[in-house]
Amino acid sequence: MSETLDPTAAFARFGEVEAVARSRFQKIxxxxxxxxxxxxxxxxxxxxxxxxxxxxxxxxxPREARPSPLIFxxxxxxxxxxxxxxxxxxxxxxxxTLVLKRYFNIGVAVDGPLGLLVPVLRDxxxxxxxxxxxxxxxxxxxxxxxxxxxxxxxxGCFSISSLGGIGGGTFTPIINAPExxxxxxxxxxxxxxxxxxxxxPRQMLPLSLSYDHRVINGADAGRFLRHIAASLARxxxxxxxxx
Numbered sequence: 121m122s123e124t125l126d127p128t129a130a131f132a133r134f135g136e137v138e139a140v141a142r143s144r145f146q147k148i149x150x151x152x153x154x155x156x157x158x159x160x161x162x163x164x165x166x167x168x169x170x171x172x173x174x175x176x177x178x179x180x181x182p183r184e185a186r187p188s189p190l191i192f193x194x195x196x197x198x199x200x201x202x203x204x205x206x207x208x209x210x211x212x213x214x215x216x217t218l219v220l221k222r223y224f225n226i227g228v229a230v231d232g233p234l235g236l237l238v239p240v241l242r243d244x245x246x247x248x249x250x251x252x253x254x255x256x257x258x259x260x261x262x263x264x265x266x267x268x269x270x271x272x273x274x275x276g277c278f279s280i281s282s283l284g285g286i287g288g289g290t291f292t293p294i295i296n297a298p299e300x301x302x303x304x305x306x307x308x309x310x311x312x313x314x315x316x317x318x319x320x321p322r323q324m325l326p327l328s329l330s331y332d333h334r335v336i337n338g339a340d341a342g343r344f345l346r347h348i349a350a351s352l353a354r355x356x357x358x359x360x361x362x363x
Contacts, residue, residue: 147233156297161333164292165341169349171308171330173356175323178197188219189325190228190282193305194252198224198245208277210298211335214278227276227296231321232264238296239268240276249278280305290328300335301344304328325352329360 239259312319
């Protein structure tokens with residue numbers, strides 16, 4: 121094999137290397153990521169939302185019936201999509217028409233041995249936390265063990281990429297076209313927050329919203345994340361008493 125065709129040639133003279141063939145699926149995902157990143161004008165808005173009340177609510181539930189924070193975030197996203205319909209849309213290929221969707225299907229990125237898959241939870245506005253939690257566990261296990269058929273990854277309105285189980289701060293998720301926005305979420309962290317006259321420890325959830333700037337502007341993005349924050353804050357008033 122000539123040096124120009126050998127992918128190891130540029131590196132092998134410095135030390136031992138190994139060439140690992142990429143799977144067909146990995147190559148398809150890579151091409152899609154490049155197309156989305158280069159054809160959509162991405163902007164990412166970073167924020168933190170207070171989930172202290174939510175976490176108190178979750179921990180008051182029996183462990184076997186306790187949804188993950190991601191389930192409540194999905195519900196908050198649905199509420200925000202209803203209030204800000206431009207986020208629940210797709211831009212026509214010629215850029216002349218914005219298609220507003222009246223359904224609420226949320227994709228959740230799942231990392232596994234087969235690569236990055238995005239199963240879609242359908243009709244999330246009509247399902248409670250327990251139902252969404254059971255469905256997410258089912259598709260996550262399927263994605264990580266056997267993979268998913270295309271029909272389980274089609275029809276999404278909005279995607280969530282969660283690194284909550286790994287950690288980290290903020291990041292810039294790539295929009296999953298033909299959607300116009302994607303929400304990245306990392307681990308809940310405890311931070312001192314100034315409330316009134318003192319710093320108080322609060323549990324804060326970092327969020328990163330990437331959006332298509334042809335459809336959504338910065339003020340829209342800020343309001344969208346503030347709507348999510350308000351939806352999650354409803355658990356603050358309902359928090360169980362410590363007495």
